[in-house]
Amino acid sequence: MSEAARVLELLAERGHTVAAAESLTGGLVAAELTGEPGASKSFRGSVTAYATALKHELLGVDATLLAERGAVDPEVALQMAAGARRRLGADWGVATTGVAGPEPQDGQPVGTVYVAVAGPVGAGKVAALRLNGGRAEIRRESVRSVLELLRDELSGNARAQDTEQNGGN
Numbered sequence: 001m002s003e004a005a006r007v008l009e010l011l012a013e014r015g016h017t018v019a020a021a022e023s024l025t026g027g028l029v030a031a032e033l034t035g036e037p038g039a040s041k042s043f044r045g046s047v048t049a050y051a052t053a054l055k056h057e058l059l060g061v062d063a064t065l066l067a068e069r070g071a072v073d074p075e076v077a078l079q080m081a082a083g084a085r086r087r088l089g090a091d092w093g094v095a096t097t098g099v100a101g102p103e104p105q106d107g108q109p110v111g112t113v114y115v116a117v118a119g120p121v122g123a124g125k126v127a128a129l130r131l132n133g134g135r136a137e138i139r140r141e142s143v144r145s146v147l148e149l150l151r152d153e154l155s156g157n158a159r160a161q162d163t164e165q166n167g168g169n
Contacts, residue, residue, distance in 0.1 A: 059083030070106025
Protein backbone atom coordinates (compact mmCIF):
# COMPACT_ATOMS: atom_id res chain seq x y z
CA MET A 1 0.00 0.00 0.00
CA SER A 2 1.35 3.42 -0.91
CA GLU A 3 1.94 6.17 1.66
CA ALA A 4 -0.88 8.19 0.07
CA ALA A 5 -3.28 5.23 0.39
CA ARG A 6 -2.32 4.75 4.07
CA VAL A 7 -2.91 8.43 4.80
CA LEU A 8 -6.26 8.45 3.02
CA GLU A 9 -7.31 5.31 4.89
CA LEU A 10 -6.43 6.88 8.26
CA LEU A 11 -8.28 10.08 7.36
CA ALA A 12 -11.37 8.17 6.22
CA GLU A 13 -11.41 6.07 9.42
CA ARG A 14 -11.61 9.32 11.42
CA GLY A 15 -13.95 11.15 9.05
CA HIS A 16 -11.24 13.80 8.57
CA THR A 17 -10.11 15.77 5.55
CA VAL A 18 -6.78 17.15 4.33
CA ALA A 19 -5.69 20.07 2.16
CA ALA A 20 -2.24 20.81 0.74
CA ALA A 21 -0.14 23.94 0.31
CA GLU A 22 2.71 23.30 -2.09
CA SER A 23 5.68 25.26 -3.28
CA LEU A 24 8.66 23.25 -4.55
CA THR A 25 6.48 20.17 -5.17
CA GLY A 26 4.25 22.13 -7.54
CA GLY A 27 1.15 19.95 -7.12
CA LEU A 28 2.84 16.57 -6.69
CA VAL A 29 1.33 16.05 -3.21
CA ALA A 30 -2.14 16.64 -4.63
CA ALA A 31 -1.37 14.35 -7.58
CA GLU A 32 -0.14 11.59 -5.26
CA LEU A 33 -3.28 11.78 -3.11
CA THR A 34 -5.74 12.06 -6.00
CA GLY A 35 -4.06 9.14 -7.75
CA GLU A 36 -5.63 6.87 -5.13
CA PRO A 37 -9.19 5.56 -5.55
CA GLY A 38 -11.62 7.17 -3.12
CA ALA A 39 -9.43 10.22 -2.50
CA SER A 40 -12.45 12.51 -2.81
CA LYS A 41 -13.71 11.28 0.58
CA SER A 42 -10.80 12.93 2.37
CA PHE A 43 -8.87 15.26 0.04
CA ARG A 44 -10.30 18.80 -0.09
CA GLY A 45 -7.87 20.41 -2.53
CA SER A 46 -4.60 22.24 -2.80
CA VAL A 47 -2.94 25.58 -3.37
CA THR A 48 0.28 25.66 -5.35
CA ALA A 49 1.84 28.89 -4.09
CA TYR A 50 5.11 28.78 -6.01
CA ALA A 51 5.64 32.56 -5.94
CA THR A 52 6.58 33.90 -2.51
CA ALA A 53 3.92 36.64 -2.64
CA LEU A 54 1.19 34.01 -3.06
CA LYS A 55 2.21 32.34 0.18
CA HIS A 56 1.08 35.54 1.90
CA GLU A 57 -1.85 36.43 -0.38
CA LEU A 58 -3.48 32.99 -0.62
CA LEU A 59 -2.32 31.18 2.51
CA GLY A 60 -1.92 34.01 5.00
CA VAL A 61 1.78 33.50 5.71
CA ASP A 62 3.09 36.49 7.64
CA ALA A 63 4.56 39.04 5.18
CA THR A 64 7.23 40.17 7.64
CA LEU A 65 8.35 36.58 8.17
CA LEU A 66 8.65 36.10 4.41
CA ALA A 67 10.57 39.38 4.05
CA GLU A 68 12.97 38.58 6.88
CA ARG A 69 13.59 34.85 6.38
CA GLY A 70 12.43 34.07 2.85
CA ALA A 71 10.10 31.28 1.78
CA VAL A 72 12.42 28.42 2.76
CA ASP A 73 11.83 28.42 6.50
CA PRO A 74 10.21 26.07 9.04
CA GLU A 75 7.75 28.69 10.33
CA VAL A 76 6.73 29.51 6.74
CA ALA A 77 6.00 25.80 6.16
CA LEU A 78 3.88 25.63 9.31
CA GLN A 79 1.95 28.77 8.37
CA MET A 80 1.40 27.39 4.86
CA ALA A 81 -0.05 24.16 6.30
CA ALA A 82 -2.31 26.11 8.68
CA GLY A 83 -3.35 28.40 5.80
CA ALA A 84 -4.30 25.46 3.57
CA ARG A 85 -6.29 23.92 6.41
CA ARG A 86 -8.13 27.18 7.09
CA ARG A 87 -8.68 28.36 3.49
CA LEU A 88 -9.78 24.98 2.15
CA GLY A 89 -11.85 23.97 5.17
CA ALA A 90 -9.94 20.81 6.08
CA ASP A 91 -9.21 19.10 9.39
CA TRP A 92 -5.54 18.75 8.42
CA GLY A 93 -3.19 20.85 6.31
CA VAL A 94 0.15 19.80 4.84
CA ALA A 95 2.80 22.00 3.24
CA THR A 96 6.07 21.77 1.33
CA THR A 97 8.60 24.55 0.82
CA GLY A 98 12.24 24.33 -0.11
CA VAL A 99 14.95 24.41 -2.74
CA ALA A 100 14.81 21.74 -5.45
CA GLY A 101 17.60 23.32 -7.49
CA PRO A 102 19.55 23.71 -9.54
CA GLU A 103 20.49 26.99 -7.78
CA PRO A 104 20.36 27.97 -4.08
CA GLN A 105 17.43 30.19 -3.02
CA ASP A 106 17.09 32.71 -0.19
CA GLY A 107 20.60 31.80 0.96
CA GLN A 108 19.55 28.14 1.34
CA PRO A 109 21.41 25.33 -0.44
CA VAL A 110 19.76 22.95 -2.88
CA GLY A 111 18.07 20.12 -0.97
CA THR A 112 16.93 22.27 1.96
CA VAL A 113 13.25 21.42 2.44
CA TYR A 114 10.67 21.95 5.15
CA VAL A 115 7.49 19.91 5.29
CA ALA A 116 4.73 20.65 7.77
CA VAL A 117 1.44 19.36 9.10
CA ALA A 118 -1.20 21.41 10.92
CA GLY A 119 -4.06 19.55 12.56
CA PRO A 120 -7.22 20.10 14.54
CA VAL A 121 -5.36 20.03 17.87
CA GLY A 122 -2.05 21.64 18.73
CA ALA A 123 0.42 23.82 16.91
CA GLY A 124 1.46 21.37 14.21
CA LYS A 125 4.73 19.74 13.28
CA VAL A 126 7.58 20.64 10.94
CA ALA A 127 10.35 18.41 9.61
CA ALA A 128 13.59 19.87 8.28
CA LEU A 129 15.07 17.84 5.44
CA ARG A 130 18.49 17.95 3.80
CA LEU A 131 18.00 16.01 0.60
CA ASN A 132 20.49 14.87 -1.99
CA GLY A 133 19.98 14.19 -5.65
CA GLY A 134 18.59 16.03 -8.61
CA ARG A 135 15.53 18.25 -8.78
CA ALA A 136 13.10 15.40 -9.48
CA GLU A 137 14.46 13.28 -6.62
CA ILE A 138 14.26 16.16 -4.15
CA ARG A 139 10.67 16.88 -5.13
CA ARG A 140 9.67 13.18 -4.93
CA GLU A 141 11.29 12.75 -1.52
CA SER A 142 9.55 15.92 -0.28
CA VAL A 143 6.17 14.42 -1.23
CA ARG A 144 6.99 11.13 0.50
CA SER A 145 8.21 12.97 3.60
CA VAL A 146 5.16 15.20 4.03
CA LEU A 147 2.80 12.23 3.62
CA GLU A 148 4.84 10.26 6.14
CA LEU A 149 4.72 13.18 8.59
CA LEU A 150 0.93 13.34 8.21
CA ARG A 151 0.63 9.58 8.69
CA ASP A 152 2.71 9.81 11.88
CA GLU A 153 0.56 12.67 13.19
CA LEU A 154 -2.66 10.79 12.39
CA SER A 155 -1.33 7.65 14.09
CA GLY A 156 -0.17 9.60 17.14
CA ASN A 157 -3.47 11.44 17.29
CA ALA A 158 -5.34 8.12 17.29
CA ARG A 159 -3.13 6.74 20.08
CA ALA A 160 -3.75 9.87 22.16
CA GLN A 161 -7.52 9.58 21.65
CA ASP A 162 -7.49 5.86 22.54
CA THR A 163 -5.52 6.56 25.72
CA GLU A 164 -7.88 9.36 26.68
CA GLN A 165 -10.99 7.24 26.02
CA ASN A 166 -9.59 4.26 27.93
CA GLY A 167 -8.75 6.22 31.06
CA GLY A 168 -5.04 6.43 30.31
CA ASN A 169 -4.50 2.65 30.30
